[in-house]
Amino acid sequence: MFPSAREKSVQCWICGKSASSGEHKLKASDLRALFSNVSQQRPLFLHTQAKRNLRIGSIKSSQALKSRALLCHDCNTSLTAPYDRAWEKLSKHLRSARGLRKGSIVKISKIYPGCTKQGMLNVHLYFVKIFGCAIQEQEIPIDIGPFQQAILKGVAHPNLQIAIGVNKSMATGNSDLELASLNGKPAFATWFYVAGSIAVNVMYAEPNERRQGLIGSWHPSTISKRLALLEY
Numbered sequence: 448m449f450p451s452a453r454e455k456s457v458q459c460w461i462c463g464k465s466a467s468s469g470e471h472k473l474k475a476s477d478l479r480a481l482f483s484n485v486s487q488q489r490p491l492f493l494h495t496q497a498k499r500n501l502r503i504g505s506i507k508s509s510q511a512l513k514s515r516a517l518l519c520h521d522c523n524t525s526l527t528a529p530y531d532r533a534w535e536k537l538s539k540h541l542r543s544a545r546g547l548r549k550g551s552i553v554k555i556s557k558i559y560p561g562c563t564k565q566g567m568l569n570v571h572l573y574f575v576k577i578f579g580c581a582i583q584e585q586e587i588p589i590d591i592g593p594f595q596q597a598i599l600k601g602v603a604h605p606n607l608q609i610a611i612g613v614n615k616s617m618a619t620g621n622s623d624l625e626l627a628s629l630n631g632k633p634a635f636a637t638w639f640y641v642a643g644s645i646a647v648n649v650m651y652a653e654p655n656e657r658r659q660g661l662i663g664s665w666h667p668s669t670i671s672k673r674l675a676l677l678e679y
């Protein structure tokens with residue numbers, strides 16, 4: 448670990464309080480659904496750009512699966528638990544659905560009965576959290592302020608768009624983030640959260656951005672009762 452990362456890890460990047468734990472980059476429930484019974488005797492092997500065949504003996508406690516951007520206990524539990532649970536529900540629903548393909552329609556009201564708007568806002572906020580961890584950990588030059596505010600206030604990040612699709616081509620994990628700048632300022636950033644057959648394209652886009660990846664994406668202000676799947 449580099450000294451700068453260690454210094455930064457003292458405080459929770461969301462609220463500034465004393466931090467204690469790192470967030471799983473890929474949700475532990477997604478990993479457990481894909482790789483059952485991981486143990487020291489039956490390890491998983493993680494490949495990153497820096498290292499190959501990193502031995503994972505526990506999904507719950509392996510530091511290699513977690514972000515180095517740390518959170519305090521409150522932010523990691525009570526504050527963001529509803530966001531985590533919302534993604535868990537959608538992820539589970541998509542994983543168990545049969546025959547999903549490009550253009551398939553997911554009825555959100557079945558996943559969050561009576562609270563579709565809140566459910567999808569919470570999914571959005573889950574990815575705001577994971578995106579914020581990546582910004583902090585990798586020192587990506589995107590303003591972290593709106594990410595903090597969205598999570599603390601439970602409101603949408605105005606520049607964060609999400610597209611969800613069937614995964615045909617990518618390995619499970621978090622892809623590297625690609626960032627495009629305009630006049631020296633971040634204009635568009637894109638990365639993928641891949642869990643088996645499901646891929647989530649998480650994008651940061653300034654209002655005037657017209658990018659291919661944004662086609663078919665959604666924001667809590669635009670989503671209604673149906674989610675149309677893409678394909679990656």
Ligand SMILES: [Zn+2]
Nearest residue numbers: 459462519522
């Ligand atoms: Zn905190």
